[in-house]
Amino acid sequence: MNLVMSKIINLMKEQKYNAADLELKHQLKKNPLSFTLNKTHAVNLLWQEKYNLAIESFNKCYQINPNDYDVNINLALLFNKVQDYKTSIQFSEKALAINTKKPEVYHNLAESYFYINNLKLAEEYILKSIELRGGIDKMEIFNYKDTLNIYTDILFLKGDEDQFKNVCINLLNKGVFLGDIFRKLFRYDKNAISQDHLKYLYDILKSIDDHKNLIDRNITKANIYSCLAEYNQNIDKKFSEKFYVLSNKLISEVQRYSLYDRQVFAKNAIKFFDNPELEKTSNNFQSDLGKGLIFIIGMPRSGTTLTESIISTAENCVVGGEKVFFASQCSSLMQQYVNGDIDFENLYQLGQRYLDTIDIQRQGKNFYVDKLPQNYLYYNFIKKSLPLAKFIHVYRDPWDNAISLFKQYYVKEITYSSSFFGIALEYANYEHLMNKWRSEENHNILDIDYKDLVTNTDVAANKIWSFCNIPGKYNKSERSNHFAQTASKHQVRQEIYTTSLEKEEFVEFKDEFLQNLDNQRSYWKNN
Numbered sequence: 304m305n306l307v308m309s310k311i312i313n314l315m316k317e318q319k320y321n322a323a324d325l326e327l328k329h330q331l332k333k334n335p336l337s338f339t340l341n342k343t344h345a346v347n348l349l350w351q352e353k354y355n356l357a358i359e360s361f362n363k364c365y366q367i368n369p370n371d372y373d374v375n376i377n378l379a380l381l382f383n384k385v386q387d388y389k390t391s392i393q394f395s396e397k398a399l400a401i402n403t404k405k406p407e408v409y410h411n412l413a414e415s416y417f418y419i420n421n422l423k424l425a426e427e428y429i430l431k432s433i434e435l436r437g438g439i440d441k442m443e444i445f446n447y448k449d450t451l452n453i454y455t456d457i458l459f460l461k462g463d464e465d466q467f468k469n470v471c472i473n474l475l476n477k478g479v480f481l482g483d484i485f486r487k488l489f490r491y492d493k494n495a496i497s498q499d500h501l502k503y504l505y506d507i508l509k510s511i512d513d514h515k516n517l518i519d520r521n522i523t524k525a526n527i528y529s530c531l532a533e534y535n536q537n538i539d540k541k542f543s544e545k546f547y548v549l550s551n552k553l554i555s556e557v558q559r560y561s562l563y564d565r566q567v568f569a570k571n572a573i574k575f576f577d578n579p580e581l582e583k584t585s586n587n588f589q590s591d592l593g594k595g596l597i598f599i600i601g602m603p604r605s606g607t608t609l610t611e612s613i614i615s616t617a618e619n620c621v622v623g624g625e626k627v628f629f630a631s632q633c634s635s636l637m638q639q640y641v642n643g644d645i646d647f648e649n650l651y652q653l654g655q656r657y658l659d660t661i662d663i664q665r666q667g668k669n670f671y672v673d674k675l676p677q678n679y680l681y682y683n684f685i686k687k688s689l690p691l692a693k694f695i696h697v698y699r700d701p702w703d704n705a706i707s708l709f710k711q712y713y714v715k716e717i718t719y720s721s722s723f724f725g726i727a728l729e730y731a732n733y734e735h736l737m738n739k740w741r742s743e744e745n746h747n748i749l750d751i752d753y754k755d756l757v758t759n760t761d762v763a764a765n766k767i768w769s770f771c772n773i774p775g776k777y778n779k780s781e782r783s784n785h786f787a788q789t790a791s792k793h794q795v796r797q798e799i800y801t802t803s804l805e806k807e808e809f810v811e812f813k814d815e816f817l818q819n820l821d822n823q824r825s826y827w828k829n830n
Contacts, residue, residue, distance in 0.1 A: 311343060320351050338367045342374065349377065354384045355631060372401045379411045386626055388415040389663040406435035410450050417453060418624065419664050422461045429454045439470070445479045452483050459487075468495060475500050480507055482526040482712065489534060496534060504531060518557050522714060525553035529712040536710075544809055547710055551721040560718045562725045568637060568680065569732045570830075573739060575640055576683050580647075585687070587647070592654040593689030595670045597771055600679040602733055603717055604707035605699040606753035611674040613756075613764050614695075616781040617773045620670035628657050629681040636684070654688030670773060679733060682740045686747060693771045694746075696737060699753035701730050705816055706806045723809075723816040731823030754804060 307330060314323035327344045334340060345360035358381045364374045375398035382391035395411045402408070413429035416422075432450055437443045444451065451474060458467035471488040472495055474481060480503070488495050504527050511520055532546035575581070597614060599607045615622045632653060639645055665671045678685060685692060705727070708720040719725035741748055749770040756763045764777035 308339065308343065311347075315343075315347055315350060320347055323347050336367060338364060338371075341367065342371075345374075345377065349381065354381050355635060357381055358385070369397075370401060372398055372405070375401065376405070376408055376411065379408070379415075383411055383414050385631055386418070386628065387660050388419050389660075391415045404435065406432040406447075406450075409435065410447075410453070413453055413457070417457055417460075422457055425453075426457050426461065429457060439473075442477065442479075445474075445477070445481070448481060448483070451481065455484065455487060459491075464491070468492060471495070478503060480504070480523065480527065482530055485530045486533065486712075489530075493534075501531075501534070521553040521557045525550040525714070526712060528553070532710070540808070547809075550712065551709060554714055554721040558714070558718055558721065562719055562722075562728050565680070565719070565729060566732050568634075569736050571637055571641060572680060572683065572736070575637065576687075578640075578645075580645070581650075587651045588687050588690070589651075589654060590690055592658065593692035595668075596689055596692040597670060597672045597695060598678050598685060598692055599672065599674040599676070599695045599697065600682065601676050601697040602699065602704050602708075602730060603676045603720075604711065605676065605704050606697045606751075606756050607674050607676045609753075609756060610695055610697050610751065610767070611672055612782050613760070613777055614670075614672050614767060614771075614773075616778040617670060617768070618775050619668050620672065620773070621665050621668045622672040622674065623661055623664045624673075625675040626657075626661065626673045627675065628660055629653070629678055629685055630675065632656075633681045633684045650684075650688070653684060657689065670771070679736055679740070682736070682748075692747065694748045695751060695767060695770075696741075696748050697751050697753060697756065698737075700805070701727075701820055702813060702816065703753075703804060703806050704730065706808050709809065723812045724819050727816050727819035728823050731820055731827060734824065735827040757804065 307326070311323050311326050311330075314320075314326065324344070324347055327340060327347060331337065331340050331344065341360060341364045345357050345364060348357035348360055358378065361374055361378050361381065364371065365378065368374065375394050379391045379394035379398060382388070382394060391411060392415045395408055395415065398405070398408045399412075409428045409432035413425045413427075413432060416428065417425040429450065432447075433439055433444065433454065436447055436450070439454075455467055455470055458464075458470060468488065468491060471484050471491075474484050475488065476499075485496070485500070485504075508524065508527055511523060528546045528550035532543045532550060534543075535546065536543040599610050599614075601607050611622055614620065632649075636646065636650060661671060661673075679696070682694065686694075705723055708717065708726050709723065711717070711720060713720045719729045737748075740746055741750075749766065751763055751766065760779075761777060767773070768776060
């Protein structure tokens with residue numbers, strides 16, 4: 304067994320996850336109750352970011368040995384990943400009862416409490432995690448960038464902006480590249496970025512080719528180019544655009560995703576709801592679920608965060624951020640459909656399971672806002688399982704939307720944004736799906752034009768209030784207190800402005816983008 308385990312672990316270290324998975328399944332057939340095999344299988348799934356499958360596998364380990372620290376802490380981590388914060392806290396507390404000296408358990412608790420807006424506990428736990436890792440002034444802390452990101456976000460959200468600024472400056476002064484911290488500080492106070500900070504970025508670019516593998520090198524360089532592009536965008540437009548192009552080119556080179564996968568998903572989503580079996584059993588969905596739920600949908604960078612900030616001013620309302628529940632669950636259901644094996648029971652339970660997951664955030668409030676833009680892909684899943692929910696669809700000029708996407712540093716989150724062709728392809732998919740959903744009777748969708756949102760905010764807000772049956776009215780002064788869990792977290796607190804309309808940037812790419820968009824629109828018309 305030792306030789307077998309060594310082989311499996313080496314395969315995992317070499318990122319040969321499929322080969323490791325095959326060997327693990329072979330061994331588990333012979334010894335299904337082996338704690339070591341089940342645990343290794345779960346870790347293999349975790350490393351592949353197959354979170355739901357990893358949860359299933361770690362749950363098997365938990366049944367075998369509920370007192371194993373690693374199993375409990377990994378389940379806490381995974382439930383944070385799928386945004387089930389209530390369950391994550393439960394497993395973190397179990398891990399804490401086993402071992403109180405591990406920093407990662409305090410980090411997990413901090414993350415959970417941060418996202419359910421208990422900032423007092425979030426700060427206590429993240430400071431304990433930092434303490435156990437040697438303190439904020441030790442170089443070892445830079446091995447835990449997620450901890451630093453949570454800590455600085457907590458400071459910003461609780462309004463301790465002086466401390467937020469000082470911590471960011473001190474971290475950057477240590478001479479370690481932290482792209483997220485650089486962007487946070489720059490967006491908060493441009494003048495806080497020193498010439499030494501910039502010089503350090505250029506120094507890394509000069510030396511990085513000598514000591515990193517290709518993927519790490521590309522990602523680091525892309526991150527630096529993105530930081531320099533944003534810093535220079537109001538200083539030297541051409542210089543800035545050059546860096547954005549370089550950044551996205553490097554990102555494209557390391558991505559292993561097909562741009563056409565989401566087109567295939569869009570086709571299958573339409574076919575799924577034409578399934579006669581589904582129509583026959585549609586009464587299995589609960590018809591009374593979803594009251595007070597508001598889903599904001601559209602392309603990323605189309606104004607969904609601005610819309611969220613406006614609705615956040617409503618009384619008796621909680622904004623839950625970008626919930627991945629339907630993205631995670633519906634992707635699995637669609638894969639089962641493609642394989643010819645639909646789990647209808649799981650489908651019928653989606654609505655209630657979603658409500659159970661958000662309960663810890665909603666806390667009994669009448670209205671709850673879910674702002675995951677890509678939920679337009681899963682609209683019909685959501686509408687079937689939560690029929691009383693409302694959908695605010697925010698749309699934006701395609702070219703303005705494309706520029707805004709191209710200028711963000713996305714590696715995994717929005718994979719198509721690193722090329723204007725990818726954005727055109729996705730925009731056409733999105734348009735086609737939205738047209739399909741809006742053509743259905745009783746669609747529960749309110750369309751909001753981004754241009755109206757920024758030029759006639761009160762009028763747009765009144766439409767939203769009326770459509771969602773929200774009492775009272777939009778409170779402009781309250782909007783600046785909103786904290787968004789997105790790239791727009793600092794921008795959205797500023798005054799609403801119109802400079803994001805009719806952008807004149809990356810002009811050499813515009814005609815080709817529009818032509819690609821027309822080609823993809825024609826594709827959908829003909830298919």
